[in-house]
Amino acid sequence: MIVTVSPSVIKGAIRAAASKSSMQRACAAALLAGTTTTIVNPGNSNDDQAALDVIQKLGAVVTKEADGNIVIHSKGVAPLHPEINCGESGLGIRMFTPIAALSAQPLTINGTGSLLTRPMDFFDEILPQLSVNIQSNKGRLPLKIQGPLQPADITVDGSLSSQFLTGLLMAYGAAGANGAVITVNNLKSKPYIDLTLQVMQHFGWEVSHTDYEQFRFQKVKPAPAAFTYTVEGDWSGAAFLLVAGAVAGDITVKGLDVYSTQADKAILQALSDCGCKLSIRPDEIEIGPLSLKAFHFNATDCPDLFPPLVALAACCEGITVIEGVERLAHKESNRGLTLQEEFAKLGIEITLQGNLMLVKGNTGMKGAVTHSHHDHRIAMACAVAALKANGDVIIEEADAINKSYPDFYEHIQQLGAVIKIQK
Numbered sequence: 333m334i335v336t337v338s339p340s341v342i343k344g345a346i347r348a349a350a351s352k353s354s355m356q357r358a359c360a361a362a363l364l365a366g367t368t369t370t371i372v373n374p375g376n377s378n379d380d381q382a383a384l385d386v387i388q389k390l391g392a393v394v395t396k397e398a399d400g401n402i403v404i405h406s407k408g409v410a411p412l413h414p415e416i417n418c419g420e421s422g423l424g425i426r427m428f429t430p431i432a433a434l435s436a437q438p439l440t441i442n443g444t445g446s447l448l449t450r451p452m453d454f455f456d457e458i459l460p461q462l463s464v465n466i467q468s469n470k471g472r473l474p475l476k477i478q479g480p481l482q483p484a485d486i487t488v489d490g491s492l493s494s495q496f497l498t499g500l501l502m503a504y505g506a507a508g509a510n511g512a513v514i515t516v517n518n519l520k521s522k523p524y525i526d527l528t529l530q531v532m533q534h535f536g537w538e539v540s541h542t543d544y545e546q547f548r549f550q551k552v553k554p555a556p557a558a559f560t561y562t563v564e565g566d567w568s569g570a571a572f573l574l575v576a577g578a579v580a581g582d583i584t585v586k587g588l589d590v591y592s593t594q595a596d597k598a599i600l601q602a603l604s605d606c607g608c609k610l611s612i613r614p615d616e617i618e619i620g621p622l623s624l625k626a627f628h629f630n631a632t633d634c635p636d637l638f639p640p641l642v643a644l645a646a647c648c649e650g651i652t653v654i655e656g657v658e659r660l661a662h663k664e665s666n667r668g669l670t671l672q673e674e675f676a677k678l679g680i681e682i683t684l685q686g687n688l689m690l691v692k693g694n695t696g697m698k699g700a701v702t703h704s705h706h707d708h709r710i711a712m713a714c715a716v717a718a719l720k721a722n723g724d725v726i727i728e729e730a731d732a733i734n735k736s737y738p739d740f741y742e743h744i745q746q747l748g749a750v751i752k753i754q755k
């Protein structure tokens with residue numbers, strides 16, 4: 333798909349999409365809960381669909397109701413197929429691998445696209461300590477595993493990704509690992525673990541931790557006959573809408589929980605620091621442009637904010653400094669480099685200095701042909717920046733957005749952005 337975004341002024345109100353982080357965790361918890369779960373406000377991104385497919389292959393029955401809710405019936409992990417495929421979802425593969433390993437059946441775990449090149453060697457090291465046989469493709473996919481996983485006291489490294497810990501926490505919780513301790517060194521993306529623990533608590537699993545270093549499992553609360561879980565609005569996708577408002581018009585974004593544990597709620601800090609018009613209420617955020625100035629932001633624990641932050645920084649006077657570049661190497665693309673390459677086409681100079689990204693803003697953006705590198709957040713960053721360019725910005729492989737936010741172009745179109753979509 334090729335999308336052309338013309339310079340535009342936007343206005344109006346829009347509702348944030350469902351969070352794939354919240355939705356995928358809910359799917360996993362519903363599978364593990366072994367009862368009936370109704371998911372309200374379910375997401376429809378590719379990653380969400382992959383999670384629904386995985387839980388069905390692991391034995392859950394999924395039905396879509398007329399009101400849009402999804403109902404999941406489960407009797408726990410009981411694989412119906414020898415292979416599961418997590419699509420392109422990093423969270424999916426890293427969360428569902430330990431969960432699938434709760435079963436004694438031999439299973440192959442695979443993915444597609446960029447996931448095939450993302451590191452999984454964590455599992456080579458950790459799963460054998462939990463009595464799971466694993467054979468990976470030199471630390472990449474596919475993984476061949478055979479459980480059942482037996483929780484034990486272990487020490488893991490949390491510096492590459494929090495997603496492995498999310499999977500272990502869920503699997504240990506479901507296995508009733510009372511008293512077991514997971515010790516984590518150097519955990520990054522900590523708020524994502526808060527979200528995991530919050531979803532687990534909703535489904536009755538209590539985990540305590542001391543400063544994200546030692547995680548202990550407590551007795552499981554007796555499960556109710558059925559659960560209902562409402563998927564949160566997505567701060568990660570909404571960060572692009574909020575930045576679009578800060579640079580290109582007065583808009584209102586609804587459906588975001590300002591008390592959410594989602595990491596990317598931190599976009600509010602950057603928006604407040606750059607001096608845009610910002611009014612935050614529990615049910616809606618109003619945002620609009622003013623004279624914008626460069627800011628300093630540490631994105632180590634919210635790495636998905638880099639792309640919208642770069643689009644924002646490109647419109648701010650001065651040099652914006654964003655910390656945490658080391659967290660970007662293993663996402664759907666190497667985002668430090670892809671942001672540098674694509675924004676250079678728009679006329680924006682980005683310098684990478686070790687763990688720092690420096691964005692020289694307000695130097696004028698020009699129309700150009702950009703490429704998503706099949707990375708949803710790169711496509712969305714280019715589209716938002718395009719609103720302030722002096723000519724049309726073409727985005728090649730623009731359909732990458734389907735991974736997290738399939739309605740993104742429609743949403744900014746509804747706000748008045750001039751967009752041409754060629755399928």
Ligand SMILES: O=C(O)C1=C[C@@H](OP(=O)(O)O)[C@@H](O)[C@H](O)C1
Pocket residue numbers: 352353354423492493494495498520521524635636659
């Ligand atoms: O748990 C999650 O939902 C996610 C965790 C983060 O990954 P890392 O923990 O690898 O930073 C984030 O980048 C990813 O998009 C989603």
Ligand SMILES: C=C(OP(=O)(O)O)C(=O)O
Pocket residue numbers: 420421422423424636663664709736
């Ligand atoms: C990196 C991302 O997701 P995941 O790691 O789950 O594929 C993302 O959504 O930007």
